[in-house]
Amino acid sequence: MDTISTEVLFAILGLLILMSAYFSSSETGMMAINRYRLRHLVKQNNKSAIRVEKLLQRPDKLIGLILIGNNLVNILASAIATIIGQRLFGDAGIAIATGALTLALLIFAEVTPKTLAALYPEKIAFPSSLLLRPLQKIFTPVVWFVNFLSNGLLKLLRIDSANGGDDHLSPDELRTIVHEAGAMIPKRHQEMLLSILDLEQVAVEDIMIPRSDIAGIDINDDWELILRQLTQSPHTRILLYRDNIDDAVGFIHAKDTLRMMLKEQLDKTTLLRSVKELYFIPEGTPLNTQLLKFQRRKERIGLVIDEYGDIQGLVTLEDLLEEIVGDFTTSITPEVSDEIHQQEDGSFLVEGSISIRDINKEMNWQFPTDGPKTLNGLILEYLEDIPAPNISVRLFGYPIEVVEVENNMVKLVRIIPHLYQEKE
Incomplete structure (x- = not known):
C-alpha cells in the first residue's frame, strides 16, 4: 500500500463505497419486491423477473452472497480509510478515519441506497440480478461454506432454512x-x-325470502282463483302447494303456463304435470357453497329447510348474484330504504320485518347478525316476551322504542342512532 498514492487510495475508497451501496440496495430491493407482481411478470416471460425469481428461490444463498460481498467491501474500505487517515493525520488519523468512514457508509452505502430500493424495488432488483447471478456462481464454494455453518445453527434452533414459509394470502x-x-x-x-x-x-338463511313472504298457489283452491293468481303473478317461477307450504308440490314456470294457455290445455291436471322437482337447501349452507351447487345441478331456485325438514324460506340464484354485484333485478319486495323512514328529529322509523344484514348495510349500524335474522326477532329474543307499544329498550347500544305491535310481531320501531352508546 505504501507505493500507492493517496489520490489513488481515495479513488479506490470511493469505488468500494459505491460497491457497498450496490450490495445494500440489492439486498433491500430483492427482499422488498412484490412477490405476486413478480410471479405475474414471470408468467409473461419477463427475463429480469425470471432471474430475480431464481435468486429468491433460495433466500439463504442470496442473502449469504450479498452479505459476503458487502462485508468484504466494507472491511477493505475500512483498511484503506485507516491508511489514508494515518498518512494525513498521523496516529489520530485512525480515529478520524473510523468516524468519517462510518458516517460515509451510513449515508452513501446504507440509508440512502436502502431507502431508494425500498421505494423502487423493481428498478433496483432487476438490474442487480444481472450481476448477482454470475457472482452467485463464482462465489458458490464460499457461499456454500457460510450457509453450511449458518444452516447448522438454524437447525439447532429447529428452523428449516429450505422452507420459505407459507406465503399464500x-x-x-x-x-x-x-x-x-x-x-x-x-x-x-x-x-x-x-x-x-x-x-x-353468509348463509342461505341470511338472504332467503322468509316463509311468510313466499308467493305460492294452493292447488286445492278454486280453479278461477288459481288462474287469476297465475296470470297476475310477477314471478317467473311460482311455488305450488297443497293447503300449506310444508306440503309443497313443485315450481311451475310462467312460460309453461303461457304455452298451455295458448293451446287451451291449462287445467289442474296439466298444471301438476308441468311442475319442476323441488330442490331443498339445508339451513346454514354458506353462499359460496350454494352458488357452486346451483351451478352443478343447473338449478336457479330452492327451498331452505331446517334440521326437521320444515320449510324456512326460498333462495334464488338471483339472490346470490345480487350479494356480489348488488341489486340488478326488478322485484316487488320492498327496498331497504322503503322499510326505513327518517324523521325530522333525527330518529328512524323502521319496520320490524327488516333483515338485520340489510339494516346494517344500509345504515352502517352494528346489530349482531349471528342470531335472529330480523329486527323483530332480535327484539323478541332480547326481551324474551312480546312487548307492548311504547316500550323503550337500549338494544346493543341503540335506543329503540316499540311503536306498533300486531299479530304477536313488532311491526314498527323508532331507533334514535345519535344516542347510540357502544357496549363495553
Whole structure:
C-alpha cells in the first residue's frame, strides 16, 4: 500500500463505497419486491423477473452472497480509510478515519441506497440480478461454506432454512389488499371482490325470502282463483302447494303456463304435470357453497329447510348474484330504504320485518347478525316476551322504542342512532 498514492487510495475508497451501496440496495430491493407482481411478470416471460425469481428461490444463498460481498467491501474500505487517515493525520488519523468512514457508509452505502430500493424495488432488483447471478456462481464454494455453518445453527434452533414459509394470502389479507388497491381497482370492482370474499361468511338463511313472504298457489283452491293468481303473478317461477307450504308440490314456470294457455290445455291436471322437482337447501349452507351447487345441478331456485325438514324460506340464484354485484333485478319486495323512514328529529322509523344484514348495510349500524335474522326477532329474543307499544329498550347500544305491535310481531320501531352508546 505504501507505493500507492493517496489520490489513488481515495479513488479506490470511493469505488468500494459505491460497491457497498450496490450490495445494500440489492439486498433491500430483492427482499422488498412484490412477490405476486413478480410471479405475474414471470408468467409473461419477463427475463429480469425470471432471474430475480431464481435468486429468491433460495433466500439463504442470496442473502449469504450479498452479505459476503458487502462485508468484504466494507472491511477493505475500512483498511484503506485507516491508511489514508494515518498518512494525513498521523496516529489520530485512525480515529478520524473510523468516524468519517462510518458516517460515509451510513449515508452513501446504507440509508440512502436502502431507502431508494425500498421505494423502487423493481428498478433496483432487476438490474442487480444481472450481476448477482454470475457472482452467485463464482462465489458458490464460499457461499456454500457460510450457509453450511449458518444452516447448522438454524437447525439447532429447529428452523428449516429450505422452507420459505407459507406465503399464500388469507381471506382477511386479501380484503386488506383490495381495500388498499386505491385507484388501481375501481371502487365498484372493489365492492364486488369484497362481496365474493364475504360469501363464505353468509348463509342461505341470511338472504332467503322468509316463509311468510313466499308467493305460492294452493292447488286445492278454486280453479278461477288459481288462474287469476297465475296470470297476475310477477314471478317467473311460482311455488305450488297443497293447503300449506310444508306440503309443497313443485315450481311451475310462467312460460309453461303461457304455452298451455295458448293451446287451451291449462287445467289442474296439466298444471301438476308441468311442475319442476323441488330442490331443498339445508339451513346454514354458506353462499359460496350454494352458488357452486346451483351451478352443478343447473338449478336457479330452492327451498331452505331446517334440521326437521320444515320449510324456512326460498333462495334464488338471483339472490346470490345480487350479494356480489348488488341489486340488478326488478322485484316487488320492498327496498331497504322503503322499510326505513327518517324523521325530522333525527330518529328512524323502521319496520320490524327488516333483515338485520340489510339494516346494517344500509345504515352502517352494528346489530349482531349471528342470531335472529330480523329486527323483530332480535327484539323478541332480547326481551324474551312480546312487548307492548311504547316500550323503550337500549338494544346493543341503540335506543329503540316499540311503536306498533300486531299479530304477536313488532311491526314498527323508532331507533334514535345519535344516542347510540357502544357496549363495553
